[in-house]
Amino acid sequence: MASTIIGAGITIEGEISTDEDIVVAGTVRGKLTAKEAVTIEHGATVEADVQGSSLIVGGALTGNVTASERVDLQSGSRVIGNVKAARVTIADGAQFKGNVDMDV
């Protein structure tokens, strides 16, 4: 089944929750909760607290992140907020300001 996609031209202000994957290429302000993977694509803007199994960020994210598995901040991403996940990668070229909590 197709996952939820927030296209580049779309803005959502409010709360999104899903049992599946979600891909954001547009703008989300508020809260984003997924049971599966969350992908914030290059060019996307997310100003929200994000929760998911895993999170891949290529765009701009302002907010606190909690992932049950892992968080990958890709090159070109810009993240301001605290990241809580067992595994975190920050690629060369990613901008990041905040705390990392790997729960060690």
Place this chain on the structure above:
Amino acid sequence: MSASRPQPRGPVHAGAHGRTSGESEARISRGARVRGRITGTGDLVIEGNVEGDVNVRGDLTIAEGATVTSPSVGAGAVTIAGTLEGNVAATGPVRLAPTARVRGDLQGTQVAIDDGARFSGRLDCEFDLPPELGGSSQAETRGRASARR
């Protein structure tokens, strides 16, 4: 060879069906729930649950099984096969598929209600009257239909 006959499908717009994946396609899938405002330029397909205003410049499809509660829905062409509670103001045609359950007012360039669709509300559809029924000037030939069922 028989003469090609135009399909008597009525004023049903192909809408979002012709496209497979637009550049700015948006899809709220079956397991997803959105509470808040959705705005934007692209097309939107709702298969899940949406509570709040929806305003897109592209085409909107409310799929079968979807539930939308929205004081105001604005879009280009609108196709509804799910459940909608709220008013629709479309700049294109509005189509209620047989599985549609709609409570609210509908406004569009054309409104099509398929057999089996349930609708309760007002229809507001601007159209050009034929010259023999309308007045002489452009402005006067614009009609207005209202129906309640």
